[in-house]
Amino acid sequence: MSTTTDVAPYTVVIGLEVHVQLLTQSKLFCACRNRFGDPPNTNVCPVCLGMPGVLPVMNRQAFELALRAAVALNCKIARFTKWDRKNYYYPDLPKNYQISQYDLPFSSDGYLEIPVEGGTKRVGIIRVHLEEDAGKLLHGEGGKRSQVDLNRAGTPLLEIVTRPDMNSPAEARTFLEELRLLLRYLEVSDCNMQEGSLRCDANINLHVHHNGEIIATPIVEVKNMNSFRAVERAMAYEMERQYEEWKRTGARLGEVPKETRGWDENRNITVSQRRKEEASDYRYFPEPDLVPVTVTEEELERVRESIGELPAQRRLRFISGYALPEYDARVIVEQGKKFADYFERVARGLEHAKNASNWMLQDVLRTLNERGWTIEEFPIAAEKLCDLIRRVERREVNTHAAREVFAEMLEGGGDPGEIIERKGLAMVSDEDALRQVVAAVLDKNPKVIEDFKKKKGKKRAQVAGFVRGLVMRETRGKADASLVEKLVNEMIVERAGVGFDS
Amino acid sequence: MTASEIVHLTARQLRSLFEEGRLSAEEIVSAYLERIRAYDRHVGAFLLVDEEGALQQARTLDERKARGEPLGPLAAVPVAIKDVLCTQGMRTTCASRILHNFVPPYDATVIRKLREADAVLIGKTNMDEFAMGSSTENSGFQITRNPWDLDRAPGGSSGGSAAAVAACFSPMALGSDTGGSIRQPAALCGVVGLKPTYGRVSRYGLVAFASSLDQVGPFAWDVPDTALLLQVIAGHDPMDSTSVEIEVPDYLATLDQPVGGLRIGVVREWLADGVDEQVAKAVEQAIDVYRALGAKIQDITLPHSKYGIPAYYIVAPAEASSNLARYDGVHYGYRAADYDDMVDMYCRTRAEGFGAEVKRRVMLGTYALSAGYYEAYYLKALKVRRVIREDFDRAFEQVDIVLGPTSPTPAFRLGERIDDPISMYLSDVYTVTANLAGIAGISIPCGFTADGLPVGLQLLAPPFEEERLLRAARMYERETNWHTRRPDLERVVAQFEAKQSASAG
Amino acid sequence: MALTKEEVEKVALLARLRLSPDELELMTTQLNKIVEYVEQLREVDTTDVEPLAHPLPVTNVFRRDEVRPSLPREEALRNAPDHDDEFFLVPPVLE
Incomplete structure (x- = not known):
């Protein structure tokens, strides 16, 4: 439970709707490149431009990645799934319908366990479905005309809808961090909020404890949150705003139409967005241009096998298998799969894995942060680092001198034994x-x-x-x-x- | 050979005369272009005649032949294309003002296949706007007249393609059939028209009207030419998820082998109420021909076929309302000149760009899919669709071919049905069920009315049994000569002009 | 159940069609006729009948995740009623 619920007479209830772009080479329904940051309207073809006569054909890899994510989120996988058209007009949607999934999503009823104080918590996943992304609408200077860039149109997108299981802004943030970690581990998505490959909207309301009664306040949808920090802060702001509003109006869930508010990053507040005059009616119906997909138990088994170890399992294994403190295990795993793989390659050759962890979390991580490197760009091979730390363990060199060797390896490469010898850094223990x-x-x-x-x-x-x-x-x-x-x-x-x- | 003789040949004859060096591609194409120049101002079959491109292609073929290069199965054969198929670099309008200037950057798969077969793409034919209609009167640009009687409609929506073949503007044509749009105009124009099984021919590049019903198919004067054109366009296409990976048989190889022990099911209810007497008579006579050939004739019933039109007028408009949403003045086509904002731009562009029938169907489809009505209309129609499909499944357990008239009437007068949507919709009463069920169907000429208007016989076969369908049709065709009759355009035009000046005077 | 003019107007907005008062009048009449006509579907007993959305029972059609060349931008924009060198242009859209 959050600290807020201890002091305020309410529980906050948060559900998230997360969209992540999939790491495929090509788009969902055509062979255009799926890549962020290219010049506008250069990754487009008749299909993703929605030209007359074109037809979609599903990218197999997109469906596989979607399956992988859903299985890892403990979802039930539908044996039969189909696609539907969601009809609405918007200039970034060339066909004026989005190919999405409506009544038979390929997966549903899963959960993600997130670390909370003193243990873990399950956040329910209502559904995960596969759909196409829209293009981008840019509002040019002067406000005379808007610009449409369709490079993003047709990018494979997973929509992940959680149950309203998060009870604090911090939990919402933790959920997103854990989800990002998972999807990056699975190489399903790079989950980069700045580039829009992970986007998040939230539904939030309060359960106010009042005169022995629990009163649910109206649900508000919050949009425009562009970082995990923004999600946390928007939720914190909204929670207090809703409580003040409830004290003023007493409005309960269902008494007023659902409100959509946008997070204003500069002012640190949410702002009510103009309600659309026209109620949305998406007129979903089965997409006649795509055929349904069936998934067999064998295929599912293959996906399960391909997934391997997930971050949560890896954390546990680091604690039990390598005798790492919980903190070390968490931080190493959080750095991503490649970092944790590197750690394991170092730790395996040592007496005490904790020594590898110390070096990784201090010297290696500091270097990566200072130089803006990923672990893949880190110039010291895991075997070399292991060699160095092993010499510390064997008391051939002390930690102080080992740091000097480390610095030398970082700049000029080389072998720890050779550097120790050349620089006369062997430990004096006579x-x-x-x-x-x-x-x-x-x-x-x-x-x-x-x-x-x-x-x-x-x-x-x-x-x-x-x-x-x-x-x-x-x-x-x-x-x-x-x-x-x-x-x-x-x-x-x-x-x-x-x-x-x- | 004179130009007039050339244009009365079949595609097979043209192909062999070209192959044998007795006719150049340029002679062939010029003969057709001359015919089009002479008569299309009366018929109005074409929205675009690509004179230059066709002649250029003909000369290239002649050069290639001179060099002894291998030539495709349709070498030097002109083909007219319904303007619903995308042709790279050639305007494609769907006879809609909203696409008045659209030039596709790509070829439909069937167009690519035609080019690979060395066919000469002679032009784009008129149609009901977005293939919505049964008379071609819903074209946003022009009227097409029936070459047998210029006062009458050629049928629709592929009226331009049917009329182009009937008027000998082209020996073959491509059309599309969503509820009868190939078979019905074929019947009304006295030519052969085939709707393949859903999934037999790629829809990639066919501008969608109703995606789960649309199929591209051939028009020609006789069954062998029809088979030849189907052979070229049929087959799986990786660009169309709904095109099926089933081998395409060699249709021409078996065409002249009669179907042994052919069992024909006559749809009795299609020869009862609502069918024109002379149409019924011609169909009965066709049944006699089959009987004489030793076919086993039995009556069958398709008890739910009468619900075909109502089910169709939910399913097709629903899909169309979504398919046509993309015509919004943003990425291509027409945009209104004056508007207040984005939504207004959409609303005015579409109001000005679409004709009345398209608007009607878009409205109907939008309504049928909207909240609160989806189950009562759309879902109900899909259930009836299955029931209709099951009628056919049962019928094909007993018979090889289902037989009936193609259209309840011969060609009707222009303007006769245009103000009464339901009477127009009922022109397709015998054809829509094949689209709802996804099966194959063909219309072949089976006689003429006292007024000299052609009558069409419809044969239907189970999914992917086009070979059976063509062979059964060919059995009849060999016994009759309806398919050899051509309208005497000179006389028809003279009569029409006389009548026009009489009514004007 | 007859469609009112107001309902037809709502549908027209959903379909992004601007109808003049005369057109609205005629559309209401014609839609009602057609809807009345299709009402006969109710006569069919469809208890336990699965809807048929796809005429053929085909499933699992995929393409390989391969990149092929896109259209040159000039080609992509060529048909647009309003565009510059980089973008399709539309009336200002405010969030």
Whole structure:
């Protein structure tokens, strides 16, 4: 439950309608390229221009990707599915009907589990169906005429409709993050909200707890949310707005027509959109130009097998199989399939997978963020990184020196063993030699022992730390840190004649 | 050979005379163009005659022949094209003002196949606007007159194609049949017209009227030419999901083999109420011909066929209302000159661009699909459609061919039915059921009325049994000579002009 | 059940057809005649009858996910009543 519901006398109820474009080469019904960002009206042909006489033919890969997504969302897959025409006039819709699915969508009744505080929560999926995207309408300067670009027209699109199972803005956002992760894992969609390959509308209302009664307020549809953050903020805004409105009007669900509001990113508010004068009547009917599709149990089995491990399962396996803390498992998996694959290649050659996780989440991730790389662009092969960390595990090199090797590998490539050797970074763990270094440092800094005696408790540990730093500097960072710690502690106590906690 | 002799030949004869070097493609094409120039101002079969393109194509064929290159099965044969089929670079209007200037950037699959067969595309023929009508009077551009009697309609919607063949403007033509639009004008113009099984011929590039009913099909003077043209256009097309992957037999190879033990089912109710007496008589005589050939004749009943027209006038307009939504003045075609905003632009463009019948059907279809009426009309009509299909399934368990008249009347007078939509709709009463059921049908000439108007005999066969249909039709044709009669255009025009000047005086 | 002029007007807007008062009058009369005519479908008992939307029982027709050349933009725009070098142009549409 969200914190809001603890303080406010209502529960917020959110359902999402998500559209994602599928990662096919060509469009849903024609062989034009399915690609974002090309010059306007260059990926068009008679079919996606809706010219007289043209006919659609379904892209097999689009249907396969749709199946993969629906299976991963735990949906029931219809054995028989068909397409319907949704009729409405709009200049970005060349045929003035959209080929979509109405009464027999190819899948329904699924769910997605999302991580929430203290566990997971199931968000129900009402249906997933496959349809075609519309083109784009641009409003040119001066407002004299609008421009129509049909490159996007006919792009395969999945519509995913959830149950109203989310009870906080944060849950709505988490759902979207989890969905994006899943669909990217499946290579179904790149789910890029900026480029519009993932779009989201929300239905939201409140269940107000009032005088022992639970009152449902009117459902509002919120559009124009262009990022996950926008979804979260729009929901947070709308929740409070609806509560204020309810206090003012007392309006209940069903008493007023459904309102559509748009999220205004600049003003951080939702704004009521003008209601259409004409009630929509889409006049759905079976698309006569496409034949129905039947799915057999064997095909479904093949899809299930092709899916492999999903992010949620992988997180669990990382926790149980690699003994990773939950946080590490979550963050690694969230970075995407390729990142997690890389992690596994590193972890498999190590004593402790946690060491791989530390390096991945600190050094590797920091580098990727700084340089704007994906893991595929990361220049150090997993095997090389594994080699380096293994040398740390075997105490051939300490972490400090390993970072130097890492930096060298990042810039110039090369082999960890060779770099360690060339730069003389092998760990110094000869106890006698180190003892001499510590003695020399203490001789050179007699004040240290005086300080140690004067101070108490934690302050004494600080003094020891200072000495360790000097010793490390003396050994150019190559000394075995734990051995240094042991020797420094022993020798300080010896010289000062007092212990750490006296 | 004179031009007049050339235009009275069949496509097969033209093809072999060309092959044998006795006629050049240019001679053939010129003869037809001359005939069109002489008479089409009276008949009005063509919306566009591609003189230059056709002659150019003819010369190319002559050169290729001279070089000894292989030539296609329709080499040097002119084919007239209903203006509902997209022809790359050649205006395609569907006889609608809303597409008055539309030049497709692509060829319909059947057009591509014609080009590959070396046919000469001679021009685009008139039709009822978007194929909606049974008289070709709903054309947005012109009237087409029946070459047998210029006062009368050629039928429709493929009236221009039927008239073009009947007037010997072209030995063959392509049409489209949604509720009878090939068979009915074929009957009224005294030529052969075949509607293939739904899925036999690609619809890609056929401008859609009612997608689940439309099929492209051939017109010709006789059954062998019809078979020849069907052979060229039939077959699976990956661009049309509803075209079926079933092998196309060699129709001409078996055409002259009679169907052994042919069982013919006569639809009794089609020869009872509402059919013209002379039409009924001609059909009965045709039945006698089959009987004499040893066919087993039995009466059958299609109890739900009377619901064909009402079911059709829900299903077809419903699909049409959606298919025709794209004519909105945005991507091609006509756009109104004055409008207030986007919605107004749509409404005025469509109001000005569409004719009355198209508007009527778009309205009817929109209504039938709209909230609250979908189940009562559209869904009900689809259920009746299945019942009609099942009538045929039962009939074909007993017989090989179903027989009846093509049209209840011979060619009717221009203007006679135009103000009464339902009377016009009933012109298709015997043909629509084949479209609803998706089966194959043919109309062949089977006689003339006392006024010299042709009568058509309709034969129907189960899905993908075009071979059987053609053979059965050919059995009859060999015994009769109706298909060899041609209208005497010179006389018909003279009579018409005399009558015109008499009424004017 | 007869269609009123108001209903016909609503249908005309759905169909994006502007009808003059005379046309509306005539359309109402004619549509009512046709609707009355098709009402005879009610006589047919269709209990337990599945609707027939596709005449043939064909299923699962797909194409391979392959890209083929699109139209040159000039070709794509050529037939448009109003266009510039890049776009189809329409009257201003406000969200």
